[in-house]
Amino acid sequence: MNNPIQKVTTRSLEFITEYLQRYMQMTKDEVELLLQYCELRYFDKKEIILKEGETDNYFSMVVSGLVRKYIRVKKNEVILQLATEGHMVHSETSFLTRTPSLVELETLEPTTILSIRYDLMQEALAKYPNGERLGRLILTRMYIKKDERKHDRAAKTMKERFLEYVTNHPHMLQRVPQKYLASYLNIKPETFSRLKHLVKEKK
Amino acid sequence: MNTAKPFLSYLQKFVNLTDAEFEQLLMPVIKFRNFAKKELLTKAGDVENHFNFIIQGLIRKYYTKGSLEINTQISTEGHIIHCQESYHSRLPSEYSIEAIEPSKVVSISYADLEEVFAASKKMEHLGRLVITSTMVLKDRWQIQMVKMTPRERFLNFVTKNPEMMQRVPQKFLASYLNFKPETFSRFNHLLKGHVRAVHSL
Numbered sequence: 420m421n422n423p424i425q426k427v428t429t430r431s432l433e434f435i436t437e438y439l440q441r442y443m444q445m446t447k448d449e450v451e452l453l454l455q456y457c458e459l460r461y462f463d464k465k466e467i468i469l470k471e472g473e474t475d476n477y478f479s480m481v482v483s484g485l486v487r488k489y490i491r492v493k494k495n496e497v498i499l500q501l502a503t504e505g506h507m508v509h510s511e512t513s514f515l516t517r518t519p520s521l522v523e524l525e526t527l528e529p530t531t532i533l534s535i536r537y538d539l540m541q542e543a544l545a546k547y548p549n550g551e552r553l554g555r556l557i558l559t560r561m562y563i564k565k566d567e568r569k570h571d572r573a574a575k576t577m578k579e580r581f582l583e584y585v586t587n588h589p590h591m592l593q594r595v596p597q598k599y600l601a602s603y604l605n606i607k608p609e610t611f612s613r614l615k616h617l618v619k620e621k622k
Numbered sequence: 623m624n625t626a627k628p629f630l631s632y633l634q635k636f637v638n639l640t641d642a643e644f645e646q647l648l649m650p651v652i653k654f655r656n657f658a659k660k661e662l663l664t665k666a667g668d669v670e671n672h673f674n675f676i677i678q679g680l681i682r683k684y685y686t687k688g689s690l691e692i693n694t695q696i697s698t699e700g701h702i703i704h705c706q707e708s709y710h711s712r713l714p715s716e717y718s719i720e721a722i723e724p725s726k727v728v729s730i731s732y733a734d735l736e737e738v739f740a741a742s743k744k745m746e747h748l749g750r751l752v753i754t755s756t757m758v759l760k761d762r763w764q765i766q767m768v769k770m771t772p773r774e775r776f777l778n779f780v781t782k783n784p785e786m787m788q789r790v791p792q793k794f795l796a797s798y799l800n801f802k803p804e805t806f807s808r809f810n811h812l813l814k815g816h817v818r819a820v821h822s823l
Contacts, residue, residue, distance in 0.1 A: 490768055497768050511761040515754050521765050544750070551743060555750035562757050563707045569694075569764060570707075570716060573800075574687050 468524035477534035484530025498603040651734035657721040670705035679725025
């Protein structure tokens with residue numbers, strides 16, 4: 420079997436262990452056992468990870484880099500997610516229901532992703548001690564995140580959305596093209612530029 | 623037990639759960655709760671303590687934006703409704719939940735459900751499958767809201783939920799489908815043609 424551990428640096432192993440321990444107590448050995456089911460995938464900048472119409476075979480987490488998830492609406496693209504280190508990113512419905520994806524995934528930076536394939540995930544859930552529990556807790560967390568985001572998008576004003584986002588993710592202004600951030604926050608590009616002044620004046 | 627039967631049937635869509643297992647693992651923690659029309663199940667600012675499954679009635683989940691109430695869920699018999707984010711995070715809810723019709727729900731408290739999961743791997747498995755299914759519903763809804771035009775959303779909704787048009791006040795449906803009440807009235811005309819078209823099939 421493909422053994423990603425040999426390729427996982429000590430640093431990323433620590434990163435993954437720390438991440439999983441947010442959900443439940445896990446020893447390094449347990450994490451390594453779980454990693455036997457996973458694989459690391461490497462992508463260049465601007466590489467498509469998943470196309471519309473393909474079935475997403477992987478449940479994935481970004482180890483390093485940046486991925487955007489978007490959906491085509493007529494001639495436009497609407498950004499649904501900007502995922503960085505530690506974020507789960509895949510087409511949830513496609514992966515979970517084994518149906519063609521409506522969303523696409525593309526890297527914005529050279530990116531490393533830790534993925535577990537659908538069939539191996541089923542095996543891990545069944546065989547790995549506490550696999551079901553870990554799976555439930557991760558999905559629950561993702562669900563809450565999705566819900567919070569939906570709520571923010573609907574309940575907050577544009578200015579609130581902008582200020583909260585740049586305060587919580589200051590590095591993203593450097594890492595992500597402005598048009599993508601604007602689409603993600605559901606703000607017109609020209610309004611986004613205007614709001615950026617607001618941050619500069621504050622400093 | 624008989625009253626809880628719809629809940630058992632719902633769970634059996636996910637795993638092969640016997641009557642005896644249901645009786646032994648879940649019945650001890652199940653509470654039946656009844657709510658009058660317009661009564662709150664959960665109030666914004668409170669921590670959600672229950673998982674609820676609707677046995678009978680019609681219930682909405684909403685938040686307030688200024689003087690407006692925005693509905694994020696409107697559910698009938700056979701659906702789960704609670705403030706998941708508050709329930710799981712144990713933080714005050716931003717949403718309220720209110721009965722639109724007199725309603726009966728099956729409820730399990732947070733502490734009880736956690737014990738059920740801890741005690742049985744099968745229940746943990748079931749819990750994962752239920753959360754997976756609600757995740758898929760939420761993901762589809764999100765995509766629908768972005769991808770479909772208001773007109774498409776309206777037709778899609780009434781085709782899939784014809785009975786909701788009778789049961790739910792229009793002002794609730796309008797905010798749920800994210801359009802203005804006046805737009806909703808305009809779409810109603812569209813519906814007459816649509817129903818005729820469906821009937822002539």
